[in-house]
Amino acid sequence: MKVKNRLAAALAALATIGQTAMSSLRNEDKENTFGAQERYLGFHEGIESVDEILLKNTLNSIELPEEPEDTFLLDTFIDDIVINWVSSDDKVLHLSGGTARVYHPKGGIDKTVTLTASAFLRDAMVSRDFEITVSAEEDDSITIEEVLKSPIGSKVSMHGIVSAFLYASGDHPEYRAGFYVTDSTGTMYVYGNMAEDVEIGDEIYVSGIRSVRFNTPQVYNPYNLTIISRNNKPSWDAVDTSKTVEEIYNLGKEAVGNVYEFDAHVSVNQYGLYTLKDIHYRDNGAAFKYYFAGTITPECENYASELKGKENQVVRVKFAVGANQDWDLRGDVLDIVSYEKEEEKDSHES
Numbered sequence: 001m002k003v004k005n006r007l008a009a010a011l012a013a014l015a016t017i018g019q020t021a022m023s024s025l026r027n028e029d030k031e032n033t034f035g036a037q038e039r040y041l042g043f044h045e046g047i048e049s050v051d052e053i054l055l056k057n058t059l060n061s062i063e064l065p066e067e068p069e070d071t072f073l074l075d076t077f078i079d080d081i082v083i084n085w086v087s088s089d090d091k092v093l094h095l096s097g098g099t100a101r102v103y104h105p106k107g108g109i110d111k112t113v114t115l116t117a118s119a120f121l122r123d124a125m126v127s128r129d130f131e132i133t134v135s136a137e138e139d140d141s142i143t144i145e146e147v148l149k150s151p152i153g154s155k156v157s158m159h160g161i162v163s164a165f166l167y168a169s170g171d172h173p174e175y176r177a178g179f180y181v182t183d184s185t186g187t188m189y190v191y192g193n194m195a196e197d198v199e200i201g202d203e204i205y206v207s208g209i210r211s212v213r214f215n216t217p218q219v220y221n222p223y224n225l226t227i228i229s230r231n232n233k234p235s236w237d238a239v240d241t242s243k244t245v246e247e248i249y250n251l252g253k254e255a256v257g258n259v260y261e262f263d264a265h266v267s268v269n270q271y272g273l274y275t276l277k278d279i280h281y282r283d284n285g286a287a288f289k290y291y292f293a294g295t296i297t298p299e300c301e302n303y304a305s306e307l308k309g310k311e312n313q314v315v316r317v318k319f320a321v322g323a324n325q326d327w328d329l330r331g332d333v334l335d336i337v338s339y340e341k342e343e344e345k346d347s348h349e350s
Contacts, residue, residue, distance in 0.1 A: 049124055051121045051122055051123070051124035052124045052126055054081075054121060054124075055081060055119040055120075055121055055124055055125070055126035056126050056128075058078055058081050058119055059083075059117055059119050059126060059127075059128040060128070062075060062117065062128075062130075064115065064130050064132065065132070066131075066132065066133060067132075067133050067134070067135060068100070068102050068132065068134065069102065069135070070102055071099060071100065071101050071102060072099075072100050072102075073098055073099060073100070074095070074098045074099070074100055074115075074117075075098070076097065076098045080121060081119050081120065081121050082119070082120045082121075083117050083118065083119045083120075084117070084118045084120070085100075085115055085116070085117055085118075086115070086116045086118075087100070087113060087114075087115055088113050088114040088115075088116075089111065089113045091103060092104075092105055092111045092113050092134050093113045093115065093132060093134065095115075100115070102134055103134075104134060104135060104136055104137045105134065105136045105137070105226055106136065106137055106157070106205050106207070106224045106226050107136060107137075107139055107141060107157075107159060107205025107224075107226050107228065108136050108137070108138065108139025108141070108205075109136050109205070109226070109228050110133055110134065110135050110136050111133070111134045111136065112131060112132070112133050112134075113131075113132045113133075113134060114129050114130070114131060114132070115129070115130040115132055116128070116129050116130075117129075117130065140157050141157045141158050141159045141205060142156060142157065142158060143158070143183060143184075143185040143186070144158055144160060144181065144182070144183050144185050144186040144187060144188045144238075145185035145186045145238070146185075147186075147188055147210060147219065148186060148188065148217055148257050150210045151210065152210055152211060152212060153209065153210065153211070154209070154210050155207065155208075155209060155210075156207065156208060156209075156210050156219060157205065157206070157207040157224065158181060158183070158188065158205070158206060158207075158219075159183060159203070159204070159205050159228075160181035160182050160183040160188070160203070160204065160234070161181065161182050161183070161201065161202070161203055161204075161232050161233070161234035161235070162179050162180070162181060162198045162199065162200055162201065162202045162204060162234075163180045163181065163182040163187065163200065163234040163334055163335070164179065164180040164200070164320075164332065164333075164334040164335070165178070165179050165180075165195060165200070166178045166179065166180070166189065166332055176195035176196055177191065177195065178190055178191040178192065178195050178218070179195045179198060180320060180332070180334060181204065181206065182234035182235065182236070182259075182334075183234075183235060183238075184235040184237040184238060185237075185238050186238045186257075186258070186259070187238070187259045187320055187334065188217065188218070188219055189216070189217070189218040189219070189320070189322075189332075190206060190208060190218065190219045190220075190222050191213065191218050191219070191220045191222075192208065192220055192221055192222040194206070194222045194225050197225060197227075198225070198227065199230065201230060201231045201232045201233065201234075202227050202228075202229075202230050202232070203227070203228040203229045203230070203232050204225060204226060204227055204228060205224065205225070205226040205228060206219075206222050206223075206224060206225045206226070207222065207223050207224040208220055208221055208222040208223065209221050214322070214323065214324045214325050215253075215256065215322070215323040215324065215325060215327055216256065216257075216322030216323055216331075217256070217257045217322075236259075236261075236318065236335075238258075238259065239259045239260065239261050239318055240258060240259070240260045240261070241260070241261040241262075243260055243262060244262055244263075244278055244279075244280075245262055245264050245276060245277065245278040245279075246278045246280075248260050248262065248321065248329070249329055252327065252329075253323070253327060255321045255329060256321055256322060256323050256329070257321070257322075258320075258321055259318055259319065259320050259321070259334065260318070260319050260321065261316065261317065261318045261319070261337065262316070262317065262319065263279050263314055263315070263316050264276035264277060264278065264279065264314065264315060264316075264317065265277045265278070265279050265312070265313075265314055266310050266311055266312065266313050266314075266315055267311060267312065268311050276315070276317065276319065276333075279314055315336055315337075315338070316336070316337040316338045317333050317334075317335065317336055317337060318333070318334045318335040318337065319331050319332070319333055319334065320332050320334055
């Protein structure tokens with residue numbers, strides 16, 4: 001009965017269109033009559049068919065919750081009309097048959113999802129988009145400074161910008177072993193299999209377990225990863241720019257977990273590991289014991305590969321300090337600020 005009513009309305013609308021079209025064609029000769037009938041019946045490009053009008057009216061009659069809190073149902077059949085649904089973000093609005101399951105995003109940021117309904121009747125198909133806003137759960141994140149102070153083994157959540165990757169060594173140097181997250185209070189390394197899901201500049205919310213690896217702080221086993229926005233620049237407000245390599249090294253354990261910006265001399269050993277030495281190492285010799293080296297391999301597309309070719313040069317870097325099991329300081333280059341050739345460095349020192 002509903003289809004008959006909609007069909008009657010669609011035919012009435014077509015009759016009006018047809019009367020207008022036919023009246024404008026009455027002065028045409030008989031050879032054009034068949035073309036006029038084609039346009040009237042909807043066969044001509046740009047003119048909707050009866051079924052298309054019926055589908056459009058059907059989709060326009062559907063109402064969905066604009067801000068759902070829980071699971072809601074979707075029409076998949078209305079009389080003889082078949083309706084298929086697609087979600088633009090299945091992690092937030094997951095569709096299963098005629099059920100839409102709501103997963104409220106983490107991190108305190110609401111998410112807008114597009115549900116696309118495609119209606120089919122015989123050879124006709126019409127689509128309509130529905131914009132759905134899914135409210136976020138309450139933001140439970142803490143600053144990275146607070147994450148660094150959190151007890152080992154505790155669950156933590158944080159916001160920040162992805163500032164660097166750490167790549168694996170060995171047989172698969174292209175594999176991202178983890179990534180660094182930076183906010184205005186500090187930088188934290190996140191170790192786990194989600195490194196391939198993010199890019200430099202992504203603003204993210206992520207949860208994980210506060211831990212240490214070789215006396216270096218990290219968050220491991222990440223989950224609830226939410227990408228909030230892309231193409232951002234990290235805030236380096238917490239970076240200490242006042243110390244030399246020698247002064248940082250003398251801090252010992254106190255330096256671990258912090259990011260410093262300093263000038264250093266680049267060298268590389270026979271195994272391809274880079275060392276950043278104090279620029280006055282030629283005078284005091286003590287800098288040879290400063291083994292600042294990340295596990296990044298020179299073959300990868302990352303900052304270590306940027307160091308390749310800069311051996312015996314002076315670079316200014318942002319450097320995340322960690323330590324091995326014996327508390328020897330080492331770490332990872334997050335950013336190369338600038339560099340100069342060795343002969344330029346010598347002229348500065350003379």
